[in-house]
Amino acid sequence: MSTLLDIQDLAINFKTRSGDVHAVDGVSFQLEAGKVLGIAGESGCGKTTTALSIPRLLPSNARLVRGHILFDGVDLMQFSEGEIEKIRWKQISMVFQGAMNALNPVKTIGAQIIEPIVWHEPAIARGDANQRVLELLERVGIPAARARSYPHEFSGGMRQRVMIAMALACRPKLIISDEPVTALDVMIQAQILNLLKDLQKQMNLAMIFISHDLSVIAESCDEIAIMYAGKLVERGSIRKVFSQPAHPYTQALIRSFPNIYGKQELIHGIPGYPPNLIHPPTGCRFHERCDRCIDICAQSEPVLREVGEGQIAACHRIGETLP
Ligand SMILES: Nc1ncnc2c1ncn2[C@@H]1O[C@H](COP(=O)(O)OP(=O)(O)OP(=O)(O)O)[C@@H](O)[C@H]1O
Ligand SMILES: [Mg+2]
Structure with missing residues (x-):
């Protein structure tokens, strides 16, 4: 196994008129080649900001405060x-x-998929590039003959397949997918997720998979990272984190999802809202909403520590025997 991506102490602010938004603050994680890491957490916790920082696609008001992103060392x-x-x-x-809405309406999909190929591989023969486009289309479940169609001739799910073909066009080592199926209906969501999963395995791709939906992460990923208010609060294998979540936020997040196999009961939401990231709370950023909060939680920031094999979490109360 080799580490493909190593994010170290990443901190990103957004400049706004009301002040700096501390969107990501001290996030670190590693991803092995060929593995899938899911990132979960409530809206606004910094998932997209973390993801966009890797290929440096952040908006112009973003500032890298500190950190390193090592890719292949x-x-x-x-x-x-x-x-x-x-x-x-x-x-x-x-x-x-919503990537599918970014397709150019006046160009055939074949002409759009070939663009990154000829840009990155200028020496490639036109015939070979065309051939690769046809293979990519088949691979994502679109008949090769449709290469001459325009985006409006496809449904939303098919257009998202085209985007996946484009993402694979240059045979990357890492794919970052941020809510790739959110705008699609549930049947199509399942098809696209299965496609991504199959392609990831066949092509041995590393993938960062961002989703609000914990059940999708549990099915598609090897590891999960839970973010809260710009911080990484827990990380570990899917099996460990779902069976023994260590951080109260992870526990609350898992409880807030329906379990069709378990006892039928009302879903427990997490009371309150994530904090304002211009003035994040002192101590643990979750303390104001945490049912296990004690004095120290408001005063000092908990550090990530090992709580099980390959599982880390940041909470002052970990290790205590609870009544
Ligand atoms: N361009 C921007 N300017 C100012 N603040 C921003 C900008 N983009 C994001 N933010 C803020 O940064 C924080 C993190 O946002 P981000 O989009 O990374 O969250 P997210 O976890 O991806 O949320 P969601 O689940 O809703 O996609 C939020 O407080 C958000 O309001
Ligand atoms: Mg997002």
Whole structure:
């Protein structure tokens, strides 16, 4: 196993008129080649900001406060814009929520899929590039003959398949998918998720998979990272985190999802709202909503520590025997 992606102490702010938004603060994680890491957490906790920072696609008001992003051992933060462009699509590609709406309406889908190929591989023979487009289409479940169709001739699910074909076009090592199925209906969601899962296995891709839906993460990923208010609060294998969640936030998040196999009961929401990230709370950022909060939680920030094999969590109360 080799580490493909190593994010170290990433901190990103957004400049706004009301002050700096501390969107990501001290996030670290690693991803092995060929593995899938899910990132979960409530809206606004910094998932997309973390993801966009890897291929350096953050909006212009974003500032890197500190941190390193090592990809194949090289720090992407040191790269110039020109150097990072060579990495995007070629080594790291993305499938975003609503990506299908980004297709150019006046170009055939074949002409759009070929673009990153000829850009990144200028020496490729036109015939070979065309051939690859046809293979990619078949691979994502679209008949090759449809290469000459325009985006409006496809349904939303089919257009998202086209985006996946584009993401795979240059045979990247890492795919970042941020809510890739959120805008689609449930049947199509399942098909696209299965497609992503199959492709990931067949092509031995590493993947970061961001979703609000814990059940989707449990099914599709090897590991899960839970974020809360810009911080990573827990990380570990799917099996460990779902069977023995250590952080009260992870526990609450899991409780807030229906379990069709378990006892039928009302879902427990998490009371309150995530904090304002211009003035994040002192101590543990979750303390104001936590039912296990004690004095220290408001005063000092808990550090991530090992709570089980390959599982870490940041909570002052871990290790206590509870009544
Ligand atoms: N361009 C921006 N300018 C100012 N603040 C921003 C900007 N983009 C994001 N934010 C803020 O940064 C924080 C993290 O946002 P982010 O989009 O990363 O969250 P998320 O976890 O992806 O949420 P969601 O689940 O809703 O997609 C939020 O407080 C958000 O309001
Ligand atoms: Mg997001």
